[in-house]
Amino acid sequence: MSIADLRKEYSRASLSELDAAADPVDQFSTWFDEATKAQVPEPNAMSVATVGPDGRPSSRIVLIKQFDRHGFTWFTNYDSRKGLEVASHPYVALLFHWVELERQVRIEGKIERVTQEESDAYFHSRPLGSQLGALASRQSQPVADRATLEAQYEMTKRQFGDQPVRPDHWGGYRVIPDRIEFWQGRPSRLHDRVLYTRDDNGQWTRRRLQP
Numbered sequence: 158m159s160i161a162d163l164r165k166e167y168s169r170a171s172l173s174e175l176d177a178a179a180d181p182v183d184q185f186s187t188w189f190d191e192a193t194k195a196q197v198p199e200p201n202a203m204s205v206a207t208v209g210p211d212g213r214p215s216s217r218i219v220l221i222k223q224f225d226r227h228g229f230t231w232f233t234n235y236d237s238r239k240g241l242e243v244a245s246h247p248y249v250a251l252l253f254h255w256v257e258l259e260r261q262v263r264i265e266g267k268i269e270r271v272t273q274e275e276s277d278a279y280f281h282s283r284p285l286g287s288q289l290g291a292l293a294s295r296q297s298q299p300v301a302d303r304a305t306l307e308a309q310y311e312m313t314k315r316q317f318g319d320q321p322v323r324p325d326h327w328g329g330y331r332v333i334p335d336r337i338e339f340w341q342g343r344p345s346r347l348h349d350r351v352l353y354t355r356d357d358n359g360q361w362t363r364r365r366l367q368p
Contacts, residue, residue, distance in 0.1 A: 166345075170258070180226075185337065191258065205217060229332045233296075234327050240326075264337050266334035291327045293309045336354050346368060350368060
């Protein structure tokens, strides 16, 4: 079978712009809860797309750690490729894909750093190994081999023991959305798409898009 012949008919559910919540964060919360209850693998996994100074896009998978009406938050190394790209172009796109539920959520907006207090609180809630890893890794920088990376980790472990301190180059980002689209797979590729856009006064408008 060729790749072109790989296809699936989507028929699990539907999405109406009339039934969708007035606020997209409420709609996202409903879908996120349903993905969690359906035991979708890593329902908190999302793609983060950034744009570099040269105009080239890049994307990667990260794990969301919080969402509310203030935005969508995750944590990373500020000196990583995505951190440097965000510094030059502070707009990103997020994508959740819950395959088992035949759903996608696309989120676009401006990005900002969370407060140091928020970053500290989350850093110290992580497993000790993850804290040490954040200190040991010079994320996105070349490394000679695995042994060198593990040596960096062991040196960090000896230095900090069980009381690591959050480094200044590690912390949270929050995406403040102005566009959120909900996609529900439907038969014959006539998918349901509901787009929310936010105006300058913070008010959301929703409408159906053609598939």
